[in-house]
């Protein structure tokens with residue numbers, strides 16, 4: 001550590017910024033966000049700066065003089081004229097202000113860190129002036145890890161600070177808080193369920209032995225395959241899970257984000273090969289939650305799109321288990337983006353319909369074919385590869401043109417993605433020619449003509465080789 005970090009209280013403290021440009025505005029935003037009311041001095045201010053800082057800062061349109069720095073705690077010099085900046089820095093220092101001259105570390109008493117701001121929770125990162133860009137990258141990593149509701153968690157804990165203090169000895173207090181922040185009550189606060197969290201907290205304080213006895217289940221969408229398509233929330237929940245129950249389409253790259261000591265259970269289903277029956281999956285989640293575990297039920301795509309997420313949520317709620325849902329990018333939107341094809345398009349499609357090609361037993365899907373055959377609709381069929389023949393003939397017999405473009409996207413967003421294009425009357429042929437086995441989507445409609453038809457995985461590989 002070559003700099004000493006500290007967090008200053010700016011309320012009712014004088015802070016001065018010299019300059020009226022973009023750098024001055026950035027510093028003003030920072031000071032205002034921390035509760036300060038900076039004084040800006042410049043010969044001119046842009047209209048946008050005036051409008052943004054109106055009522056939150058004092059803008060003085062003239063050159064700074066010695067008296068402006070008197071009593072200032074901090075002074076930022078943001079002007080480009082080096083000599084003038086040096087002169088003003090010296091004046092600021094004589095007035096006992098801590099001085100920062102933008103982009104001139106040698107003239108600075110302090111640097112401004114990269115900041116992760118979650119209200120009361122603030123993380124400040126310094127590289128000691130050596131590599132500000134690295135500081136910003138580290139900040140982005142920490143942003144991803146720190147829950148958006150970290151501030152709410154701090155506020156929640158503050159409410160119970162005195163109650164916990166009066167109920168527990170000093171030693172037990174620490175153990176209580178450690179358990180709390182890793183446990184299901186904190187998970188409820190972070191999920192936005194403060195009412196449930198308050199009830200559980202009162203129980204926990206009055207009957208401390210039970211604090212870890214009720215866990216939570218998060219039903220989480222893992223997206224279509226590319227780990228970078230995980231939401232920040234999914235990423236954080238996976239990293240915090242004690243137990244993960246995952247499906248067939250959740251890849252190793254995503255599972256490897258879990259803690260090493262997390263228990264992982266494969267509960268995926270393939271057609272006619274039900275690894276674990278649905279009731280058993282639900283029973284396991286309930287049992288783990290009742291044992292106080294933080295459970296993540298990880299599903300491909302979005303849990304509420306052909307994912308049985310709704311049934312699982314109902315079962316958990318019926319069992320009185322706290323359960324929350326985190327959406328994911330569904331295969332349709334993921335595949336469409338990866339294949340460069342919009343699902344709706346002003347010129348080609350005003351609606352999009354998601355259907356499943358899967359039907360009970362080995363029957364053909366029983367769908368409203370007349371509605372699905374409508375023009376200017378994009379039809380996305382999940383689990384439809386094995387039923388491509390009946391799907392095409394049902395649409396054709398209800399009037400959809402035989403030359404309607406189709407795209408079959410296998411392993412969308414993954415390195416081995418294939419986009420096979422053709423026309424509706426040859427749908428089965430397209431699947432056979434490209435050896436498509438799934439997971440794949442059938443996209444039927446004019447927009448499918450816009451899809452990139454290369455195996456994008458090959459392109460990705462070429463890019464990696466070239467790098």
Ligand SMILES: C[S@@+](CC[C@H](N)C(=O)[O-])C[C@H]1O[C@@H](n2cnc3c(N)ncnc32)[C@H](O)[C@@H]1O
Pocket residue numbers: 224225249299300301302303304305306307329330331332335381382383384409410411412413414438439440441
């Ligand atoms: C049980 S459904 C689950 C859908 C998932 N909940 C979603 O929102 O994407 C499985 C089907 O989704 C489609 N699918 C899932 N991931 C895919 C991918 N990466 N590429 C193409 N299709 C995919 C396939 O049709 C697969 O048979």
